[in-house]
Amino acid sequence: MKSKGLIKAGLLFLVVGLVVLVGWMEQVQARALGQDSDVTRGALLYDNWYAALGVQPPQGNMPIWDRQTTNTRSGAETWRCVSCHGWDYQGKDGAYREGSDRYTGFPGVFPAVTQSTEEDIVATLSGKKDPQHDFSPYLSESDLKALAHFLKTALINDNEYIDPKTFKVLGGDSASGKALYEAQCARCHGEDGTTLRFRFEGRDATLGTLAQLDPWRFLHKTRFGTPGTEMVIGYELGWTAQQGRDVLLYAQSLPSGMEVQQSPSLGEATPAPAAQPGGPARNVLTGVLTAFGALFTGLGFALVLGVFLIGVIFVIVWVIRGKKQ
Ligand code: HEC
Numbered sequence: 001m002k003s004k005g006l007i008k009a010g011l012l013f014l015v016v017g018l019v020v021l022v023g024w025m026e027q028v029q030a031r032a033l034g035q036d037s038d039v040t041r042g043a044l045l046y047d048n049w050y051a052a053l054g055v056q057p058p059q060g061n062m063p064i065w066d067r068q069t070t071n072t073r074s075g076a077e078t079w080r081c082v083s084c085h086g087w088d089y090q091g092k093d094g095a096y097r098e099g100s101d102r103y104t105g106f107p108g109v110f111p112a113v114t115q116s117t118e119e120d121i122v123a124t125l126s127g128k129k130d131p132q133h134d135f136s137p138y139l140s141e142s143d144l145k146a147l148a149h150f151l152k153t154a155l156i157n158d159n160e161y162i163d164p165k166t167f168k169v170l171g172g173d174s175a176s177g178k179a180l181y182e183a184q185c186a187r188c189h190g191e192d193g194t195t196l197r198f199r200f201e202g203r204d205a206t207l208g209t210l211a212q213l214d215p216w217r218f219l220h221k222t223r224f225g226t227p228g229t230e231m232v233i234g235y236e237l238g239w240t241a242q243q244g245r246d247v248l249l250y251a252q253s254l255p256s257g258m259e260v261q262q263s264p265s266l267g268e269a270t271p272a273p274a275a276q277p278g279g280p281a282r283n284v285l286t287g288v289l290t291a292f293g294a295l296f297t298g299l300g301f302a303l304v305l306g307v308f309l310i311g312v313i314f315v316i317v318w319v320i321r322g323k324k325q
């Protein structure tokens with residue numbers, strides 16, 4: 001009887017030990033990544049909310065879309081924030097200005113977000129200011145908040161660093177970009193950016209093609225990711241705005257398959273389904289492994305493991321003793 005009680009106590013000890021261990025690992029992982037997941041979530045929603053959420057886009061055009069006739073795209077794409085506000089977040093005042101085949105005349109989000117609070121932006125996104133600008137039937141409150149948080153805290157204005165005619169990065173450091181690219185990106189995209197192939201405006205595209213044809217899209221996706229893909233991103237690596245542009249500058253020098261220089265045109269890639277080589281820790285299992293990696297380097301781990309092992313030995317001893325009686 002007495003030993004049974006002790007076994008119970010031992011088991012309890014074990015469970016508590018496990019809980020502490022798991023809690024510790026989560027903390028270590030959060031610290032290791034050191035980022036704000038609402039920002040990356042908001043950025044993916046801005047890019048393509050229905051792809052990010054894995055839902056069907058609404059039927060027909062977004063109602064506001066029909067206020068203009070210059071951009072002849074239609075359907076699902078007209079529901080994406082980026083289709084109206086741009087990869088540079090500047091709408092008609094940026095890359096989607098008059099003359100671009102993406103021109104809509106719709107404003108950018110930059111001026112508004114510097115003047116609004118996150119609550120104001122959520123109100124805008126719920127149609128409180130313009131009933132046709134209502135995404136609340138499709139996006140949850142927390143998604144709208146993530147979007148607002150992304151817009152409010154993470155937008156980067158690159159336009160003075162990108163030549164509006166040639167789309168070349170101005171004042172970047174290609175050697176720094178090359179080092180970053182080779183350390184983080186080459187293992188999936190290849191040394192020359194051609195391992196993964198994309199479809200872009202009806203053509204085959206490599207990373208080099210995309211970097212030349214739509215540098216803003218390249219920057220947004222490099223910094224914040226692309227829906228449905230787990231990849232290393234600048235935001236989680238703690239890259240500065242300049243480091244993002246350095247990588248873009250280097251990528252613009254990679255083979256692009258465009259022997260003859262064509263005038264850049266902004267468009268939508270329809271990437272071929274690509275195999276996903278092991279990405280950074282994002283799912284539970286790799287997360288736990290990453291956390292373990294981080295833990296082993298931590299001094300505190302020895303302590304936690306020690307306590308845990310004592311618990312295990314304690315239980316084993318009492319089980320054996322219980323059997324002997
Ligand atoms: C079909 C085009 C279109 C789409 C899609 C669209 N917007 Fe807008 N957005 C507009 C227009 C036009 C305005 C200007 C105000 C108005 O008329 O609603 C605007 C205004 C805004 C503003 C500024 C509001 C203010 O107070 O000045 C923000 C922020 C914004 N949109 C964010 C988003 C986000 C985030 C998404 C994606 C969930 C999105 N928009 C999708 C067209 C669009």
Ligand code: HEC
Binds near residue numbers: 181185210219232234
């Ligand atoms: C774990 C593998 C992996 C790593 C590492 C990785 N990527 Fe990717 N990346 C992908 C995959 C897969 C896609 C394709 C997604 C798709 O098919 O839409 C992609 C897509 C992209 C795109 C979007 C292309 C577009 O416009 O649709 C860009 C830009 C990009 N990667 C840049 C980078 C950069 C820069 C790095 C280094 C910081 C990097 N990637 C690291 C796997 C990776």
